[in-house]
Amino acid sequence: xxxxxxxxxxxxWIALTGKRISLAEMPWxxxxxxxxxxxxxxxxxxxxxxxGLNIRRDTSLGLLDDxxxxxxxxxxxxxxxxxxxxxxxxxxxxxxxxxWSQWYSFMRPFARMLIQLVSTRMNQxxxxxxxxxxxRGMGSDIIRLSSADGAISLTCWxxxxxxxxxxxxxxxxxAVWIPALDRHFVRVVFPLPKGSVTVILxxxxxxxxxxxxxxxxxxxxxxxxxxxxxxxxxxVRVKYLPLKEIIHVxxxxxxxxxxxHTFYFWGIKLxxxxxxxxxx
Numbered sequence: 001x002x003x004x005x006x007x008x009x010x011x012x013w014i015a016l017t018g019k020r021i022s023l024a025e026m027p028w029x030x031x032x033x034x035x036x037x038x039x040x041x042x043x044x045x046x047x048x049x050x051x052g053l054n055i056r057r058d059t060s061l062g063l064l065d066d067x068x069x070x071x072x073x074x075x076x077x078x079x080x081x082x083x084x085x086x087x088x089x090x091x092x093x094x095x096x097x098x099x100w101s102q103w104y105s106f107m108r109p110f111a112r113m114l115i116q117l118v119s120t121r122m123n124q125x126x127x128x129x130x131x132x133x134x135x136r137g138m139g140s141d142i143i144r145l146s147s148a149d150g151a152i153s154l155t156c157w158x159x160x161x162x163x164x165x166x167x168x169x170x171x172x173x174x175a176v177w178i179p180a181l182d183r184h185f186v187r188v189v190f191p192l193p194k195g196s197v198t199v200i201l202x203x204x205x206x207x208x209x210x211x212x213x214x215x216x217x218x219x220x221x222x223x224x225x226x227x228x229x230x231x232x233x234x235x236v237r238v239k240y241l242p243l244k245e246i247i248h249v250x251x252x253x254x255x256x257x258x259x260x261h262t263f264y265f266w267g268i269k270l271x272x273x274x275x276x277x278x279x280x
Contacts (some may be wrong), residue, residue, distance in 0.1 A: 003117035010118075011194065014229040018237030019220060026221070028176040029238065031189030032154070033196050033230055039124035040167050043191060044143050044156055053145040053153050059280065061142040062090040063155055063173040069184050070175055070203035082209035084257055085249050088277060092157065093142040095257075098276040101128040104269045111270070125190060125197070126166045127271065136162040176200075180221055186213055195229040195236075199245065210250035215243075242266045 023030040032047055048055050064070075067086040071078040088095060103111065112129055119125045128134050143156040159169045172189040178200075186201040200223045201213040217224040217240075225243040228236045244264045252258050257277035263270045 003121045007118050014227055014237050014239050018239045021236050021238045023234055028178055031196050031198055032172055032191045034191040034193050037193050039122050039170055039191055041158055043170055048145050056144040059093040061093045061144050063092045063157055064089045064175055075205055077205040080209045082251055084251050085211050094279055095277050096280050097138045097140050099134045099138050100131050100274045102272045107265055107270050123167045124170055126168050134161050198226040198228055200224060213247040215245040
C-alpha cells in the first residue's frame with residue numbers, strides 16, 4: 001500500500017509540474033510505456049503483441065547496428081575507437097556480465113526506500129542495493145522486435161540478477177538524431193506504468209580508445225535524465241531531473257572488457273556499478 005501511494009505521488013507530481021512537450025517537436029522522447037503496474041520481463045511480449053511486432057532472440061544481436069554513428073566526426077580522437085568496445089555494442093548478445101555495486105552519500109536511505117517500495121513492485125529498475133545481490137552474476141538477453149517485413153523496430157536489453165531473478169533493467173536502446181544538437185546520441189527508454197525513464201547519453205571518445213557515455217546536460221533538449229508521463233495524445237509531461245550518469249566502457253591491462261557506471265545527484269556521487277564483460 002505504501003509503495004502504491006509513493007508511486008501515485010510521483011506520477012501526480014510529474015503531471016502537475018512537468019513541462020508539456022509535443023512529441024512532434026521532440027520525437028526522440030517518444031518511447032514505449034507500460035499499460036500495467038508491473039513491467040518485468042513479460043513486458044516485451046505484451047508490447048510486441050499490442051504493436052503487431054515479431055520477437056527474435058539471438059546471441060548475435062547487438063544494441064546498436066553501427067556504434068560509430070555516435071562519434072563526433074570533428075573529434076580528432078574518433079579514429080581511436082577500440083574495436084572491442086564497438087563489438088560489445090554491436091554484438092551484445094555474445095557477452096555475459098558480472099557486476100558489483102556501491103552506494104554513497106546521504107541519498108542512500110531514500111534510494112533504498114524507493115527501490116524496495118516502488119521498483120520491486122514494478123519489477124523494473126531494481127538497482128542492486130548490496131554487492132551480494134549480484135554475487136551469481138547478471139543475465140543479459142538481447143531481444144529484437146521487428147515488423148512483419150523484417151525491418152528493425154526496437155532493440156531491447158533485459159538484465160536480471162541470477163540470484164533473485166529480479167529485473168534490474170528492462171530497456172530499449174537506439175541511436176537517435178537530435179537536430180538542435182546536430183549529432184546522434186544513445187537513447188535508453190525504461191518503460192514504467194503510463195510513462196518512462198528516458199536517458200539521453202553523448203558518446204565521448206577517450207585517448208586510450210575507450211568510450212564514455214555521458215548524460216550531462218542542463219535542460220530539456222540536451223543529454224540527461226528524463227522522467228516522462230503520458231499526457232494527451234501526441235504529448236507528454238516531462239521532468240528533467242538532476243541525475244547524471246557516466247558509463248565508461250574500456251579494456252583493462254589484461255585485455256578484459258569492463259565498465260564503470262557512475263551516478264551523480266546534484267553533483268554528489270550516488271552509486272557506482274562496475275561490470276566485468278566476458279564472452280559467453
